[in-house]
Amino acid sequence: MIVKGIIDEDFVNYKKPAMVIEFPYCSFKCDKECGRAICQNGPLANEPNIEISHKKIIERYLSNPITESIVCQGLEPFDSILDVLYLIKILRLNYNCHDDVVIYTGYNKEEINKNIIKELEILGHVIIKYGRYIPNQESHYDEVLGVNLASDNQYAERL
DSSP states (O other): OEESEEEEEESSSSSSOEEEEEOOOOOOHHHHHHTSOOOTTGGGGGSOOEEOOHHHHHHHHHTOSSOOEEEEESSOGGGGHHHHHHHHHIIIIITOOOOEEEEEOSSOGGGSOHHHHHHHHHHOSEEEEEOOOOTTOOOEEETTTTEEESSTTOEEEEO
């Protein structure tokens, strides 16, 4: 699996302590729609790719007594969806771990393949934060995530 980085303990992106996995690919749809470079994670694109096994990520996560969730985020996890699905499948089936997995996406709900959503629903305990970053919006509190989101159009849903 290719990632840009792993943050072992994060207390900003979800109401539960999380391991954050930073994904390596993105179409920069937010920049294209806005007409200028606005991506909050843009600098991450210049970081080197890291190859690490799904198993190693999960064992690293499970060995940390502090973390209670996994957050998949920027660049764009849905642009690496096969890795995301495989990671969750291994977590659930091989390790019998049903902790929350949060996916931060810049895609809108209707842009995501319904079969992928169904597969994530079957895996269980998955939360998706939808919506592109739009500059100059007032942040708002999201009840599902328990954190503030940057743009009015962004929201999270528990599948």
